[in-house]
Amino acid sequence: MQAKTRKDYAIGIDIGGTNTVFGMVDHRGDIRYRGAISTRKHDTIEPYIEELHEALLPAIEHVGGIQNVRGIGVGAPNGNYYNGTIEYAPNLRFQGIIPLANLMEKKFGLPTALTNDANAAAVGEMMYGVAVGMKDFIMITLGTGVGSGIVANGQLIYGHDGFAGELGHTITIPGGRFHPGTGAHGSLEAYASATGVTRTAHEFLDKDPSKESLLRAYPREDIDSRIVYDCAMKGDAISGDIFRYTGEILGMALANFVMFSSPEAIVLFGGLTKAGDLLLKPTKASMEKNLLPIFQNKVKLVFSELKEADAAILGASALVWELKKD
Amino acid sequence: MQAKTRKDYAIGIDIGGTNTVFGMVDHRGDIRYRGAISTRKHDTIEPYIEELHEALLPAIEHVGGIQNVRGIGVGAPNGNYYNGTIEYAPNLRFQGIIPLANLMEKKFGLPTALTNDANAAAVGEMMYGVAVGMKDFIMITLGTGVGSGIVANGQLIYGHDGFAGELGHTITIPGGRFHPGTGAHGSLEAYASATGVTRTAHEFLDKDPSKESLLRAYPREDIDSRIVYDCAMKGDAISGDIFRYTGEILGMALANFVMFSSPEAIVLFGGLTKAGDLLLKPTKASMEKNLLPIFQNKVKLVFSELKEADAAILGASALVWELKKD
Incomplete structure (x- = not known):
């Protein structure tokens, strides 16, 4: 056998509203080198890509040079898989339609695939997480917003225009x-x-101003899901109600998603999942209650076990192995 | 070239709550022979299949014998593609889990595929109707109930258990x-x-008992969607409001479906579509209003152009061409 060029590494990049994190990932899903830059520092895309390139050079060096890297996968808000563009992402400073994959290919000389951040996380789960071996599942990211990635028949559902899976915006x-x-x-x-x-x-604090709650010890503008969680764990009634209410609405939405694509599992991911059973139990109860009997007690409702930063990097890098160009 | 057995025909069967209609279909989607039997006549499945077999014999004769028939496709309520079973269909007299495909194969000696009736209609649209060439669309059947068939990436979405696409039951x-x-x-x-x-x-007549309406000329129990349509076409205000209200709710639901799978089109089918623009216009307006901007003015909302009886037969027969066994 002759020696041949090995391309055993893939770059995974997760573009968030605040930070861009990246990793050099091997075939087994081990992240061999990590880094991050600010997403917010630049108004326009070119200097941002310039800085990203600089930051990635040591990662490329780390695996023996660019000839060992097969390509780049990117997860980004409003990322369009078909066009390789980021389109009107409300939480990014880059305006309009950004031909990101194209610009990256030119800068790095590597084939680049792009999808939205929740789709990337779904691919990460499918290849390295709780959804390994599943052909039908839905990934729901519960962070500042609600994102989703849908896998059916073993494939990500991109839809006609590349924007499928905006479940956070369903009414x-x-x-x-x-x-x-x-x-x-x-x-x-x-x-x-x-x-x-x-x-x-x-809303709950305002609705019943005379009702005692540990939450009232905090300045109103400081109250976030972590504080609500802490108070609920201390037995605070209103805090418990907040998660029950959240779970009831989430569970009803999940029931609707199940009646759409009948997944084997729904994987919940993101900051809000730190609430654990406080969120999971009412969500599960509400989902089951709203399901048609033929769907009841069939769908696994589970939390992602991947580290939050890793799932998106892994998922983005996994896009590379499916790239047709080489 | 040697002569070989031609299997150019497929039997398509649509099992409805009242009637079972069937056709012998050629490769081009022409129905060469039609027939029907009552679904309600039998309490158990065996005599039903016996009668269906009798009724199909002339159809098989018509195309020169069973050696020219490749197989049987069946659309049925709660039909499960994976198992070939009808499971707990509320509007059929056959109770529990019916291994229909298996029983049909034994009786006819032909490979048999089964799916639910709305999925069959979706396949019919994809092969012979308004969805020819589409890889992503949603079929919604608006009849006595609301059924659906979802195509994404060019494939019907069956889900993990074969029951995907129960959009009529989403909350x-x-x-x-x-x-x-x-x-x-x-x-x-x-x-x-x-x-x-x-x-x-x-509801609308009761809400405002003093408001005049042409509908009040009819006995309450006679009022159906056809009468409401007739009255609306004569300018009756309440009748128009009924379709506007229906369209508003349907459009909101469709918006949610679009944000799930981002289809190229939604195909509406079934009795209610006879209302034409009375239903289509408010549905379209409500769908667009509830869509995230990136989805607006992209999705075609169209009526099926297949005859209602034909779509299900054609779709069911089309399952046969995908059968692996021969």
Whole structure:
């Protein structure tokens, strides 16, 4: 056998609103080198890519040079798999339609695949997480917002235009809470995100101002899902109610998703999952209650076991192994 | 070239709650022979299959004998593609889990594929209807109930257990109308079906008993979607409101489905579509209003152009061409 060029590494990049984290990942899903840069520092895409390139050079060096790297996978908000573009991402400073994959290919000389951040996380779960071996599952990311990645028949569902899986924006409570980012009323994200939990806390505290709560010891603007969690764990009644309410709405939405694609599992991921059973139990109960009997007690509702930063890097890097170009 | 057995025909069967219709279909989607038997006549499956076999014999004769028939495709309520079973179909007299494909194979000596009726209609649209060439679309059947078939990445979505696509049972108005068949409150089917339109008519007439309406000329129990349509076309205000209300709720549900799988089109099918623009216009307006901007003005909302009886037969027969066994 002749020696041949090995391309055993893939770069995974997760572009978040605040930070961009990246890793050099091997075939087994081990992250061999990690790094991060600020996403917010640049107004335009070119200097951002310039800085990302600089930051990645040591990672490329670490695995013996660019000839050992097969490509780049990127997860980004509003990332479009078909076009390799980021389109009108509300939480990024880069405006309009950004041909990111194209720009990356030019800068790095490596084939680049792009998808949205929740899709990348779903791929990460499918290749290295709790969804290994599953052909039908839904990934729900519960962070500042609510994202989703849907796998059916063993494939990510991208839809006709590459934007499938915006489950956080489905209308769950018609005429409900206003979502300032989208203008929608009653979308899931207005309730089942970290931001949603904070809003629920404010609503519940205001609704019954005379009711005692540990939450009242905190300045109103400081109350977040972590504080609600801490208070609930100390037995605070309102804090417990906040998670029950969140779980009820989330569970109803999940039931609707199950009746759409009948997944083997729903994988919950992101900051809000730190609430553990406080969130999981009411969510599961509400999901089962709202399911048609043929779907009841079939769907696993589980938390991701991947480290939050890792899932997106791993998932993004996994896109590389599916790249047709080489 | 040697002569070989031609298997150019497929039997398509649509099992409805009242009637079972069938056709002998050629490769081009022409139905060469049609027939029907009652579904309700038999309590158990064996005599039903016996009668179906009798009824199909002339169809098989018509195409020159069973050696020219490749197989049988069946669309049935709660039909499970993976197992070939009908499971707990509420509107059939056959109880429990019926191993229909297996029983058919034994009786006819032909490979048999089974799926639910809405999935069969979706396949019919994909092969011979308005969805030809589409890889991502959703079929919604608006009849006595609301059924659905979802195609993504060019494939029907069956889900983990074969029951994906029960969109009629998704909760659209939490805490809304009770559905006597499922026990759910506020599912789409309670509003956007023929039954739902009748209920809306009763509600609207009761809400404002002094308001004049052409509908009041009919005995209450006679009012159905056709009568509401006729009255609306004559300019009756309440009748128009009934379709607007139905369209608003249906459109919101469709927006949620779009944010799930981002289809190229939604194909509406079934009795309620006879209302034409009376239903289509408010549905479209409500769908667009509830969509996230990146999805707006992209999704075609169209009526099926297949004859209602034909779509299910064609779709069921089309399953045969995908059968692996021969």
